[in-house]
Amino acid sequence: MTTTAHVDSVEYAEATPETTQPYRELGLKDDEYARVREILGRRPTDAELAMYSVMWSEHCSYKSSKVHLSYFGETTTDEMRSTMLAGIGENAGVVDIGDGWAVTFKVESHNHPSYVEPYQGAATGVGGIVRDILAMGARPLAVMDPLRFGAADAPDTRRVLPGVVAGVGGYGNCLGLPNIGGEVVFDPTYQGNPLVNALCVGAMRVEDLHLAHASGTGNKVILFGARTGLDGIGGVSVLASDTFAGDEGGGKRRKLPSVQVGDPFTEKVLIECCLELFREGIVVGIQDLGGAGLSCATSELASAGDGGMHVWLERVPLRAKGMTPAEILSSESQERMCAVVRPADVDAFMRVCRKWDVIATEIGEVTDGDHLVITWHGETVVDVPPRTVAHEGPVYERPVERPSFQDEVIADLPDGLARPSTSDDLRAEILRMAGSPNLSSRRWVTEQYDRYVRGGTVLAQPSDSGMIRIDEATGRGVAMSCDCNGRYVYLDPYTGAQLALAEAYRNVAVSGARPVAVTNCLNFGSPEDPGVMWQFQQAVRGLADGCVALGIPVTGGNVSFYNQTGTTAILPTPVVGVLGVIDDVAARIPTGLGAEGDTLVLLGE
Amino acid sequence: MTRVGVVTFPGTLDDTDAARAVRHAGGEPVSLWHKDADLRGVDAVVVPGGFSYGDYLRAGAIARFAPVMDEVVGAAHRGMPVLGICNGFQILCEAGLLPGALLRNAGLHFVCRDQRLRVERTDTAWTAGYTAGQEIVIPVKNMDGRYAAAKSTVDELEGEGRVVFRYLDVNPNGSLGEIAGISSADGRIVGLMPHPEHAIDPLTGPGADGLAMFSSALKAVAA
Amino acid sequence: MARVVVDVMPKPEILDPQGQAVANALPRLGFTGITDVRQGKHFELEIDDGVDDETLARIAEGFLSNPVVEDFVVRRLS
Amino acid sequence: MARVVVDVMPKPEILDPQGQAVANALPRLGFTGITDVRQGKHFELEIDDGVDDETLARIAEGFLSNPVVEDFVVRRLS
Numbered sequence: 001m002t003t004t005a006h007v008d009s010v011e012y013a014e015a016t017p018e019t020t021q022p023y024r025e026l027g028l029k030d031d032e033y034a035r036v037r038e039i040l041g042r043r044p045t046d047a048e049l050a051m052y053s054v055m056w057s058e059h060c061s062y063k064s065s066k067v068h069l070s071y072f073g074e075t076t077t078d079e080m081r082s083t084m085l086a087g088i089g090e091n092a093g094v095v096d097i098g099d100g101w102a103v104t105f106k107v108e109s110h111n112h113p114s115y116v117e118p119y120q121g122a123a124t125g126v127g128g129i130v131r132d133i134l135a136m137g138a139r140p141l142a143v144m145d146p147l148r149f150g151a152a153d154a155p156d157t158r159r160v161l162p163g164v165v166a167g168v169g170g171y172g173n174c175l176g177l178p179n180i181g182g183e184v185v186f187d188p189t190y191q192g193n194p195l196v197n198a199l200c201v202g203a204m205r206v207e208d209l210h211l212a213h214a215s216g217t218g219n220k221v222i223l224f225g226a227r228t229g230l231d232g233i234g235g236v237s238v239l240a241s242d243t244f245a246g247d248e249g250g251g252k253r254r255k256l257p258s259v260q261v262g263d264p265f266t267e268k269v270l271i272e273c274c275l276e277l278f279r280e281g282i283v284v285g286i287q288d289l290g291g292a293g294l295s296c297a298t299s300e301l302a303s304a305g306d307g308g309m310h311v312w313l314e315r316v317p318l319r320a321k322g323m324t325p326a327e328i329l330s331s332e333s334q335e336r337m338c339a340v341v342r343p344a345d346v347d348a349f350m351r352v353c354r355k356w357d358v359i360a361t362e363i364g365e366v367t368d369g370d371h372l373v374i375t376w377h378g379e380t381v382v383d384v385p386p387r388t389v390a391h392e393g394p395v396y397e398r399p400v401e402r403p404s405f406q407d408e409v410i411a412d413l414p415d416g417l418a419r420p421s422t423s424d425d426l427r428a429e430i431l432r433m434a435g436s437p438n439l440s441s442r443r444w445v446t447e448q449y450d451r452y453v454r455g456g457t458v459l460a461q462p463s464d465s466g467m468i469r470i471d472e473a474t475g476r477g478v479a480m481s482c483d484c485n486g487r488y489v490y491l492d493p494y495t496g497a498q499l500a501l502a503e504a505y506r507n508v509a510v511s512g513a514r515p516v517a518v519t520n521c522l523n524f525g526s527p528e529d530p531g532v533m534w535q536f537q538q539a540v541r542g543l544a545d546g547c548v549a550l551g552i553p554v555t556g557g558n559v560s561f562y563n564q565t566g567t568t569a570i571l572p573t574p575v576v577g578v579l580g581v582i583d584d585v586a587a588r589i590p591t592g593l594g595a596e597g598d599t600l601v602l603l604g605e
Numbered sequence: 606m607t608r609v610g611v612v613t614f615p616g617t618l619d620d621t622d623a624a625r626a627v628r629h630a631g632g633e634p635v636s637l638w639h640k641d642a643d644l645r646g647v648d649a650v651v652v653p654g655g656f657s658y659g660d661y662l663r664a665g666a667i668a669r670f671a672p673v674m675d676e677v678v679g680a681a682h683r684g685m686p687v688l689g690i691c692n693g694f695q696i697l698c699e700a701g702l703l704p705g706a707l708l709r710n711a712g713l714h715f716v717c718r719d720q721r722l723r724v725e726r727t728d729t730a731w732t733a734g735y736t737a738g739q740e741i742v743i744p745v746k747n748m749d750g751r752y753a754a755a756k757s758t759v760d761e762l763e764g765e766g767r768v769v770f771r772y773l774d775v776n777p778n779g780s781l782g783e784i785a786g787i788s789s790a791d792g793r794i795v796g797l798m799p800h801p802e803h804a805i806d807p808l809t810g811p812g813a814d815g816l817a818m819f820s821s822a823l824k825a826v827a828a
Numbered sequence: 829m830a831r832v833v834v835d836v837m838p839k840p841e842i843l844d845p846q847g848q849a850v851a852n853a854l855p856r857l858g859f860t861g862i863t864d865v866r867q868g869k870h871f872e873l874e875i876d877d878g879v880d881d882e883t884l885a886r887i888a889e890g891f892l893s894n895p896v897v898e899d900f901v902v903r904r905l906s
Numbered sequence: 907m908a909r910v911v912v913d914v915m916p917k918p919e920i921l922d923p924q925g926q927a928v929a930n931a932l933p934r935l936g937f938t939g940i941t942d943v944r945q946g947k948h949f950e951l952e953i954d955d956g957v958d959d960e961t962l963a964r965i966a967e968g969f970l971s972n973p974v975v976e977d978f979v980v981r982r983l984s
């Protein structure tokens with residue numbers, strides 16, 4: 001296909017207001033589409049429609065969770081905030097851990113892709129969270145992986161679990177990031193909907209903190225890393241086949257798999273390249289390309305900056321032939337970053353990229369306007385106020401209602417269950433528990449993860465928390481634990497979320513570290529189910545109130561809705577990650593019994 | 606101070622750890638870049654672990670063509686001590702400095718575990734600090750660690766006493782003859798799958814059994 | 829007894845980091861003129877005469893390849 | 907422009923755990939009559955017309971395969 005084939009430009013859109021557009025197939029509701037038309041004062045172009053639809057999706061816009069998540073901000077006191085250098089709203093939270101060190105950490109879900117293609121779904125989940133940490137200016141230092149699967153003996157678990165574990169390991173091991181902990185939990189509600197959450201911790205000097213923004217008129221926008229291909233453009237292919245019906249590529253592309261394939265080697269090189277760029281001080285702003293690809297990176301960079309942005313889309317290096325502007329903007333090809341660089345530094349930037357054999361292309365420029373303008377071979381295909389794409393998406397006040405089954409569930413007390421009464425019964429009971437999937441050894445999983453690489457791992461499996469040394473000279477380090485018991489949350493979402501927080505907090509504390517901050521990954525069913533929304537609202541409140549009681553802030557997190565098979569939602573699973581600081585890792589307290597003759601003391605009631 | 610080169614390819618992961626181990630042993634680590642045909646005057650070289658160039662074709666297959674490897678091969682032939690750890694071992698085999706090849710683990714999974722080994726040979730540049738038959742614990746972590754070679758090659762290695770380390774208790778990757786590490790005929794070049802650089806301090810590893818490998822080389826160079 | 833070959837390749841639109849690594853290395857090794865490389869798997873099966881084509885296709889599709897990201901070709905060698 | 911296929915297989919005397927895993931799994935999945943499976947790599951190269959057979963053999967032998975443990979076959983597709 002030649003580039004002169006019909007392109008749905010702004011000019012053309014203005015001239016053809018009556019054109020019907022497949023916005024419903026792209027996931028936009030009638031009123032959302034109407035709002036896009038209102039913002040633009042015309043119908044959107046295909047490229048704009050692709051951008052709005054993906055940026056206004058639940059995943060990117062948090063439209064169902066926003067009203068509840070604000071509770072975290074409302075309850076965070078100045079004192080809790082005192083060591084927080086970046087919080088909710090940034091790529092990842094950042095805390096000051098002393099001695100001039102800042103630590104950034106975040107957990108994110110990659111649940112659905114890991115069900116479709118376990119290996120690649122899990123691998124790219126790790127890749128995505130690592131780029132988030134990198135985009136803060138930090139060196140990624142370690143990963144963790146809270147996982148949930150269906151019943152251990154279900155045939156599909158046999159497909160999903162080995163693939164997920166191999167994917168987490170395959171990507172993390174190849175990046176050279178030690179895996180310092182995680183969870184493996186089995187429950188039938190995760191059968192068609194496993195949870196693959198990935199957490200990454202990174203560190204930097206406080207002054208090296210980078211925030212994603214594009215400012216300074218005339219500064220250049222550089223896309224670097226992998227080429228852009230037809231990965232994960234899933235839904236957007238309806239546009240391609242509409243526009244190019246009959247075209248050679250169109251028919252084939254309709255069947256595009258919406259999976260992405262990871263290339264950890266490219267990401268490893270990208271990490272080293274970025275860190276060298278940071279050291280040279282030649283990055284004004286930076287953003288990783290994750291879900292929503294360039295749509296997200298360009299609109300977020302532009303809306304966080306002080307001007308507009310012009311992007312020449314035909315400059316984007318492609319991997320596939322005949323990609324349309326909408327496809328290029330929506331591609332979720334992995335291992336890409338976008339940086340804003342002063343013109344005088346572009347040569348130096350390119351030199352560092354060449355050293356690491358990283359492809360880098362100047363694709364745009366910061367302008368003194370207030371619009372994000374994207375052109376395609378001279379024709380304007382996007383002309384939008386970037387905030388309307390990135391930050392001013394729809395906000396829903398979904399109905400919230402305590403499920404009718406809640407009373408029944410709570411009334412079902414364990415009192416009626418048989419208790420072992422003889423020592424033989426007790427022995428049998430203990431053996432049964434030790435052999436049960438949820439309590440058995442995790443070695444089959446953890447053996448597939450490198451826990452030693454980088455030489456800073458002080459605690460990893462089988463410890464209650466993972467611990468890494470940040471500063472070799474002083475021994476300063478951090479501990480991290482992530483936990484959640486979905487059954488407790490199901491029984492009582494408010495208290496259950498607090499129990500998850502308390503467990504992670506304790507795991508960090510018993511390793512000898514001082515808990516300082518919290519991240520979370522809130523995995524729930526459909527937000528359109530009022531009962532699920534109630535679970536969500538209660539869990540958020542419980543977690544936030546728990547954080548106030550403990551005096552540590554939530555610095556960031558991730559929401560994953562629509563985790564259900566048919567009408568059956570997963571157990572509500574708000575995974576809570578707690579970060580702790582230890583002045584000298586040599587003082588860590590390992591898990592397990594000490595020497596013979598030591599006294600065992602039980603604390604608490 | 607004895608200068609020990611540590612090679613970095615794109616995709617190398619354990620280079621900072623190898624450099625730290627050299628420092629702990631009392632040497633000066635010097636980083637060597639894959640694109641440079643220059644050993645910067647070092648007295649010994651460590652080719653560390655990782656996934657050079659992603660190892661997508663075959664572990665070590667692309668790295669051995671890097672400019673720096675021509676220099677390493679030349680220096681090794683002149684008697685410079687060279688240690689290949691994990692991916693480094695794979696690269697030395699691909700480059701023909703050591704015989705055989707390292708293939709996908711028999712269990713088909715990546716394996717990371719604290720591994721007991723026996724030091725079978727102590728007259729190499731890298732093992733003189735151990736006692737013959739000494740049992741040590743060193744982490745293994747690899748996907749492609751199964752030592753394989755023609756039977757005649759293995760017989761020759763065994764006959765000449767060039768098996769330097771052997772796995773004890775479990776064979777983590779299905780290596781022929783439980784081979785964990787081998788050496789060149791003159792004992793100057795050693796390759797092994799386990800990671801001595803991750804066993805230099807009980808704080809961050811299973812112990813400090815790996816340190817003697819680096820201090821052995823410093824002594825060998827000084828002698 | 830017969831021999832069957834199954835070749836499994838990443839779908840054309842799917843990223844193939846393995847093939848790319850090879851393609852990028854070739855010019856550095858002095859080999860020019862190779863414009864693209866894709867890497868997949870090659871299986872050789874020894875089968876009893878009774879195994880029919882439909883069974884082979886089911887093995888190739890359901891087990892040897894991952895239909896989400898890979899295509900396959902089955903060939904009987906005579 | 908031409909397409910060349912290179913198949914790389916473990917030498918017969920080298921243990922092939924990947925092929926074995928497939929062979930062992932097939933009966934469990936209900937597929938009988940497959941008596942042996944070996945797994946190797948399959949490369950597809952797009953080459954300019956000028957690339958001769960000798961060059962291809964050097965690429966296959968010196969780079970795509972490891973002669974210590976693998977055999978290879980080069981095929982030009984027309």
Ligand SMILES: Nc1ncnc2c1ncn2[C@@H]1O[C@H](COP(=O)(O)OP(=O)(O)O)[C@@H](O)[C@H]1O
Pocket residue numbers: 144145146147179180181182183184439440442445446449460461462463464465
């Ligand atoms: N998916 C995983 N990835 C990495 N480590 C894990 C994973 N699952 C469990 N672990 C680690 O294995 C050890 C035991 O896990 P688990 O049995 O869940 O411990 P506990 O019941 O004490 O929380 C812990 O150190 C934990 O971090």
